[in-house]
Amino acid sequence: MAVQTVAANSTTSTGTAGSAPYDLxxxxxxxxxxxxxxxxxxPSFVCLECFGPLEVAYELPSGDxxxxxxxIAAGPASMWRYAPLLPVPADVAEKPNLNPGLTQLVKAxxxxxxxxxxxxxxxxxxxxNPTHSFKDRPVAIALEAARAFGFSTLSCSSTGNxxxxxxxxxxxAGLRSCVFIPDGLEQSKVVMAAIYGGELVAIDGTYDDVxxxxxxxxxxxxxxxxxxxxxxLRPFYAEGSKSLAYEIxxxxxxxxxxxxxxxxxxxxxxxxxxxGLRELIRLGLVEDKPYRIYAAQAEGCxxxxxxxxxxxxxxxPVKQPDTIAKSLAIGDPADGPYVVDICTRTGGAADDxxxxxxxxxxxxxxxxxxxxxxxxxxxxxxxxxxxxxxxxIDPTLTTVVLNTGDxxxxxxxxxxxxxxxxxxxxxxAAFREAGLA
Amino acid sequence: MAVQTVAANSTTSTGTAGSAPYDLxxxxxxxxxxxxxxxxxxPSFVCLECFGPLEVAYELPSGDxxxxxxxIAAGPASMWRYAPLLPVPADVAEKPNLNPGLTQLVKAxxxxxxxxxxxxxxxxxxxxNPTHSFKDRPVAIALEAARAFGFSTLSCSSTGNxxxxxxxxxxxAGLRSCVFIPDGLEQSKVVMAAIYGGELVAIDGTYDDVxxxxxxxxxxxxxxxxxxxxxxLRPFYAEGSKSLAYEIxxxxxxxxxxxxxxxxxxxxxxxxxxxGLRELIRLGLVEDKPYRIYAAQAEGCxxxxxxxxxxxxxxxPVKQPDTIAKSLAIGDPADGPYVVDICTRTGGAADDxxxxxxxxxxxxxxxxxxxxxxxxxxxxxxxxxxxxxxxxIDPTLTTVVLNTGDxxxxxxxxxxxxxxxxxxxxxxAAFREAGLA
Numbered sequence: 057m058a059v060q061t062v063a064a065n066s067t068t069s070t071g072t073a074g075s076a077p078y079d080l081x082x083x084x085x086x087x088x089x090x091x092x093x094x095x096x097x098x099p100s101f102v103c104l105e106c107f108g109p110l111e112v113a114y115e116l117p118s119g120d121x122x123x124x125x126x127x128i129a130a131g132p133a134s135m136w137r138y139a140p141l142l143p144v145p146a147d148v149a150e151k152p153n154l155n156p157g158l159t160q161l162v163k164a165x166x167x168x169x170x171x172x173x174x175x176x177x178x179x180x181x182x183x184x185n186p187t188h189s190f191k192d193r194p195v196a197i198a199l200e201a202a203r204a205f206g207f208s209t210l211s212c213s214s215t216g217n218x219x220x221x222x223x224x225x226x227x228x229a230g231l232r233s234c235v236f237i238p239d240g241l242e243q244s245k246v247v248m249a250a251i252y253g254g255e256l257v258a259i260d261g262t263y264d265d266v267x268x269x270x271x272x273x274x275x276x277x278x279x280x281x282x283x284x285x286x287x288x289l290r291p292f293y294a295e296g297s298k299s300l301a302y303e304i305x306x307x308x309x310x311x312x313x314x315x316x317x318x319x320x321x322x323x324x325x326x327x328x329x330x331x332g333l334r335e336l337i338r339l340g341l342v343e344d345k346p347y348r349i350y351a352a353q354a355e356g357c358x359x360x361x362x363x364x365x366x367x368x369x370x371x372x373p374v375k376q377p378d379t380i381a382k383s384l385a386i387g388d389p390a391d392g393p394y395v396v397d398i399c400t401r402t403g404g405a406a407d408d409x410x411x412x413x414x415x416x417x418x419x420x421x422x423x424x425x426x427x428x429x430x431x432x433x434x435x436x437x438x439x440x441x442x443x444x445x446x447x448x449i450d451p452t453l454t455t456v457v458l459n460t461g462d463x464x465x466x467x468x469x470x471x472x473x474x475x476x477x478x479x480x481x482x483x484x485a486a487f488r489e490a491g492l493a
Numbered sequence: 494m495a496v497q498t499v500a501a502n503s504t505t506s507t508g509t510a511g512s513a514p515y516d517l518x519x520x521x522x523x524x525x526x527x528x529x530x531x532x533x534x535x536p537s538f539v540c541l542e543c544f545g546p547l548e549v550a551y552e553l554p555s556g557d558x559x560x561x562x563x564x565i566a567a568g569p570a571s572m573w574r575y576a577p578l579l580p581v582p583a584d585v586a587e588k589p590n591l592n593p594g595l596t597q598l599v600k601a602x603x604x605x606x607x608x609x610x611x612x613x614x615x616x617x618x619x620x621x622n623p624t625h626s627f628k629d630r631p632v633a634i635a636l637e638a639a640r641a642f643g644f645s646t647l648s649c650s651s652t653g654n655x656x657x658x659x660x661x662x663x664x665x666a667g668l669r670s671c672v673f674i675p676d677g678l679e680q681s682k683v684v685m686a687a688i689y690g691g692e693l694v695a696i697d698g699t700y701d702d703v704x705x706x707x708x709x710x711x712x713x714x715x716x717x718x719x720x721x722x723x724x725x726l727r728p729f730y731a732e733g734s735k736s737l738a739y740e741i742x743x744x745x746x747x748x749x750x751x752x753x754x755x756x757x758x759x760x761x762x763x764x765x766x767x768x769g770l771r772e773l774i775r776l777g778l779v780e781d782k783p784y785r786i787y788a789a790q791a792e793g794c795x796x797x798x799x800x801x802x803x804x805x806x807x808x809x810p811v812k813q814p815d816t817i818a819k820s821l822a823i824g825d826p827a828d829g830p831y832v833v834d835i836c837t838r839t840g841g842a843a844d845d846x847x848x849x850x851x852x853x854x855x856x857x858x859x860x861x862x863x864x865x866x867x868x869x870x871x872x873x874x875x876x877x878x879x880x881x882x883x884x885x886i887d888p889t890l891t892t893v894v895l896n897t898g899d900x901x902x903x904x905x906x907x908x909x910x911x912x913x914x915x916x917x918x919x920x921x922a923a924f925r926e927a928g929l930a
Contacts, residue, residue, distance in 0.1 A: 133570050133595065152602065154863055158570065160592060160623070166667055184621065186597070186863070188901070224863030230603055234929060239916055247904050250911035253860030255929050258913040269919040276921055278930040423690030426591055426623070426661030464625070464901040467684050474687035476695040479676055482706040484713055492671060492692050493715040 078204045083143030086291055087113040089394075099205050099288040109390070110291045112143045121340035125310060128302075133158050135193055135299040141335060142299065143292050144200045152228050153199055154221075156192035157299050159184035161307035161456070166424040171444055175314065175453040180304055181427050187224045187248070188462035189217035189383075189430070190325065194296030195225045198285040201292035202231065207283035209234055213266045216245050216383050217461055222285055223252030234282070236270055238263045244465060297325040301332025304456055305342050312342045314453035315404070317350040317443070319436045319460055320360050321384045323391030326351055330398045350449065351395050351406035352439035354379035354414065354431075360392045364406035369396045380411045380469045381431040383461060405448040409438035417441065418463060418470055428463035436460075515641045520580030523728055524550040526831075536642050536725040546827070547728045549580045558777035562747060565739075570595050572630055572736040578772060579736065580729050581637045589665050590636055591658075593629035594736050596621040598744035598893070603861040608881055612751065612890040617741055618864050624661045624685070625899035626654035626820075626867070627762065631733030632662045635722040638729035639668065644720035646671055650703045653682050653820050654898055659722055660689030671719070673707055675700045681902060734762040738769025741893055742779050749779045751890035752841070754787040754880070756873045756897055757797050758821045760828030763788055767835045787886065788832050788843035789876035791816035791851065791868075797829045801843035806833045817848045817906045818868040820898060842885040846875035854878065855900060855907055865900035873897075 078097045085094045090108025101110050117124055117140050124140070131137030135157025136149040149155065160181050168177035182190040195218070202210055210226040212218050213236045226233035233254030237246070238261060250256045259266045273279040274287055285293045305312060312333060318326040330349055336342045353361040356379030363371040371392035377385035389395070399406050409417070414434035421437050422428050429437070440457050443449040463470065480486040487493065515534045522531045527545025538547050554561055554577050561577070568574030572594025573586040586592065597618045605614035619627040632655070639647055647663040649655050650673045663670035670691030674683070675698060687693045696703045710716040711724055722730045742749060749770060755763040767786055773779045790798040793816030800808040808829035814822035826832070836843050846854070851871035858874050859865050866874070877894050880886040900907070917923040924930065 152600075155597060163589075165589065166665075181623075184623065186618075186621065187865070188625070188899075220865075224859075224865070226863075227860055228603075228863035237913070239913075243908055244901070244904055246913065247908055247911040248865070248901070250913065251856065251859045251865050251900065251907060252863055253856065255915070256913045257924070257927070257929065258916040259919045260916060261919045265919040269921075269924075272921055273924065278921060278925060419688065419690065422661075422688045423664055426663075426665035426689055428624070428657075428661070428685070428688050462625075462901070463688065464681070464685070464899070467681055470688060471680055471684055474684040476674070476676075476683065476687065476693045478692070479695040479697060482696045482698045482702040484706075484709055484715060487694070487706075487710065488715060490694070492694065 079145045080143040080201065080204055081145055082114040082116055082140060083112045084115050085113045086110040099201070099283065101288055101290045112291050112295050114141070116141060116335065116339060124339065125341060128306065135196065135303070138299055138302045141302065142197060143295055144197060148200055152230065153196050154186040154192055154225050154228055156185045156196050158303060161304060162425055162427060164425050167421065170420065170424055171441060171451070173444065173451045173455060175451060175455065178313070178456045179421070179425060179427055179459055180300065180456055181459050182300070183427070183429065183459060183462035187217070187220040188465065189221065190297065190300065190460040191217045191221035192225070193299050194293040195221040195285055197296040198283065198289040198293035199225050199229055199231070201289050202283035203229070205283065207281055208232055209282045210285065211235065211270070211282050212285045213237070213263070213270045214249070215241060215263055216465065218285065219245070219249035223249060223254050226254055227252040236266050238266050242468070244467070248465070294324050294328055297328035298332035298335070300325070300458070301329045302336065305333070305336055308454070310342055312336070312345060312347050313456040315348045315350065315449055315455040317352055317436050317440045317449070317455065317457045319384055319432045319458060320351045320353050320389065320395055320406070321386045323360060323389045323395040325460070326398065327391045327394045330402070347402060348404040349398050349402045350404040350439065350443060351399050352436040353406065353408040354381040354384050354435050355408045355410040357385045357387060358408035359387065360389060360395050361406040361408040363392065364396050364399055369393065369400070371396065380466070381414055381435045383430065383432050384435060405443060407439045407442055409435060409442060413438040415469055415473060419473065421459070422463070427459060429459045430461035430463055430466040431469050432461055433459035434469070516582045517580040517638065517641055518582055519551040519553055519577060520549045521552050522550045523547040536638070536720065538725055538727045549728050549732050551578070553578060553772065553776060561776065562778060565743065572633065572740070575736055575739045578739065579634060580732055581634060585637055588640070589667065590633050591623040591629050591662050591665055593622045593633050595740060598741060599862055599864060601862050604858065607857065607861055608878060608888070610881065610888045610892060612888060612892065615750070615893045616858070616862060616864055616896055617737065617893055618896050619737070620864070620866065620896060620899035624654070624657040625902065626658065627734065627737065627897040628654045628658035629662070630736050631730040632658040632722055634733040635720065635726040635730035636662050636666055636668070638726050639720035640666070642720065644718055645669055646719045647722065648672065648707070648719050649722045650674070650700070650707045651686070652678060652700055653902065655722065656682070656686035660686060660691050663691055664689040673703050675703050679905070681904070685902070731761050731765055734765035735769035735772070737762070737895070738766045739773065742770070742773055745891070747779055749773070749782055749784050750893040752785045752787065752886055752892040754789055754873050754877045754886070754892070754894045756821055756869045756895060757788045757790050757826065757832055757843070758823045760797060760826045760832040762897070763835065764828045764831045767839070784839060785841040786835050786839045787841040787876065787880060788836050789873040790843065790845040791818040791821055791872050792845045792847040794818070794822045794824060795845035796824065797826060797832050798843040798845040800829065801833050801836055806830065806837070808833065817903070818851055818872045820867065820869050821872060842880060844876045844879055846872060846879060850875040852906055852910065856910065858896070859900070864896060866896045867898035867900055867903040868906050869898055870896035871906070
């Protein structure tokens with residue numbers, strides 16, 4: 057597991073962090089998700105007591121929820137309106153960054169009619185972010201942490217959305233970036249990773265080789281001063297997804313949805329959305345009532361869905377992911393067990409769909425709501441449909457489905473089916489014959 | 494000229510419109526831009542007196558500007574916050590539509606430093622719209638007009654951005670769409686035009702053939718009930734670009750920029766931004782002070798730039814556009830003469846750049862600000878740079894540059910240059926040798 061192999065370096069990093077008074081807003085410490093041990097803020101990610109993952113601990117604002125709601129409403133039209141609830145300095149919106157978030161919560165009435173949902177169906181459309189995926193959110197937080205810790209290079213390993221988000225964020229901020237990808241990726245992903253002018257290093261090997269290499273690099277003097285969004289900045293990076301929970305509730309008029317369907321790659325996003333919802337309840341920003349969380353995976357890489365469905369909760373790694381939803385193709389998801397716990401605790405479920413269902417669902421969403429989702433969005437809607445049919449999702453309750461990315465990045469998935477309905481000569485007779493008038 | 498060949502049908506349409514009390518907000522009539530003759534609201538687009546183009550005439554809100562500013566600020570986080578200044582019903586935000594607009598105005602400090610701009614440089618980044626181009630704005634207005642006039646099909650001819658915008662908007666609204674494209678377009682454009690599930694008709698011919706066919710169709714009973722965004726809905730459609738002017742000024746704190754650089758295809762966008770700025774002055778929402786407008790074209794299709802530079806103002810059609818900026822490749826721009834007038838009247842200028850400069854400018858914007866522009870954005874930034882060097886743009890003044898679309902839609906333009914900086918074996922020695930640490 058990547059987190060553990062680089063634990064040695066984490067010690068060094070914590071040492072480096074020393075007692076520097078980092079200004080990361082309401083974040084006051086890092087805390088182990090397993091044993092609760094606290095450590096000071098810094099570029100650490102593994103608990104030195106139990107090797108559990110560290111996460112950010114806060115002193116959240118107390119006081120009148122109505123006052124906090126007003127403060128948020130008066131904030132910027134981006135995720136920074138929730139700065140008081142995130143590990144970022146109060147003046148984060150003044151600094152050069154991509155200002156992601158506050159994407160549309162689409163009231164999907166036409167989709168609801170097709171699916172038989174009567175309780176209100178919404179699509180949270182994160183393709184509206186600056187680089188057109190939800191990754192801009194965690195990367196924006198990682199960038200603030202990198203600035204606070206004095207890192208000069210922002211880095212990651214990626215096969216897609218994260219590469220573009222890191223490249224763009226670093227460019228805006230004037231940091232160096234160095235992104236590692238497996239050699240031989242699709243042209244569109246290479247261009248998105250390279251266009252922002254940072255270093256783009258293709259590794260002659262698989263994505264696993266890339267990850268192993270990054271773990272080596274972070275433990276080596278060569279990696280000194282480097283912030284890896286998904287390694288030594290991970291506790292901060294991960295918090296970015298909380299903003300999705302905040303936005304959904306604010307956009308619903310400070311109400312919790314009854315049901316949320318969330319795609320699962322590492323599982324981090326789902327875990328943090330749950331964390332964000334619980335924070336809102338604790339702060340009194342929303343009513344304390346039950347909600348259900350559903351996890352969506354692709355059949356060709358469904359370790360979490362299988363663990364949920366076989367009732368054991370044991371997440372067994374998938375060695376050879378095989379799905380068109382490449383952004384979800386993490387065979388050994390770090391947060392997999394937490395996802396199973398959350399789905400179980402909240403009364404939700406986990407399920408998966410095959411490639412054909414993914415493509416059908418992309419077309420369904422585009423046709424009914426004018427939202428062109430990437431394959432991960434097709435997974436989430438496909439699983440939503442499946443769970444409505446099975447009765448696991450209650451169609452009479454308010455349901456929010458996440459679209460985490462943009463169809464323009466996964467064109468190949470639909471290119472064979474998204475074709476002209478007719479090819480005609482340029483005259484009215486030909487048009488009449490085609491029967492389209 | 495397309496506008497005149499279909500004038501006969503315009504009469505029919507005006508007849509059909511009758512005296513129906515269309516609720517299109519502050520819009521009270523159509524008015525000829527040439528002779529000022531007024532006609533009632535309806536799907537008309539050509540003046541029956543002089544064959545000049547019709548545009549929307551308003552009774553704009555009067556009263557305290559501060560009160561209007563507050564009303565706008567309290568409005569939706571989309572272009573509908575300016576509904577009181579647009580030809581749309583007051584409840585437009587409640588109806589199913591893509592809710593475009595309120596895209597980011599990026600304070601481009603790093604780009605400014607590279608270009609030597611000291612007066613403040615901003616990029617208005619319209620790639621943040623739902624289908625990732627500014628076309629969502631005019632299409633959203635055209636959709637409201639189509640609903641008002643009882644049209645059941647939303648249509649257009651297009652080679653790119655407009656096709657996607659029309660398909661998505663119609664899907665969201667539950668209208669039928671029928672989009673006409675020349676056969677043989679790039680796969681990405683075909684997919685974006687087809688994915689929303691409307692009819693997509695490829696015409697065996699050139700883009701000019703497609704346009705001629707659409708003009709025939711609108712004059713034929715086959716086209717009954719069809720709203721063509723850029724033909725019989727054009728007066729409404731065109732107004733969508735005013736929202737860019739409103740947003741830029743509001744985002745600058747209700748200040749006019751000193752200089753704006755705007756790409757020119759038909760020229761409609763530039764003309765409407767100028768109209769929007771003048772409205773804001775008239776309403777007292779911004780100070781009445783001079784501003785300069787600059788028009789940007791690609792060298793391979795630069796009829797407006799040439800007309801400005803040769804001093805005659807006579808826009809001579811380009812028969813064979815040849816540029817990578819395909820979304821600007823309109824050889825005979827309907828609003829070309831108006832653009833030359835506005836550039837001259839405001840003390841701006843018009844210029845053009847070649848394909849290599851377009852590619853360089855796309856890379857410059859991505860590298861400095863993390864914004865990945867389509868080729869049209871490269872044109873606009875390239876011309877900005879050129880005009881700063883020539884002294885036509887004053888670097889000590891506040892300057893706004895428009896990016897009207899998304900680099901993901903014109904990948905081919907940069908695919909040859911946006912490549913990995915190194916390909917290495919997955920080990921530290923190889924990385925050290927690559928000299929990137």
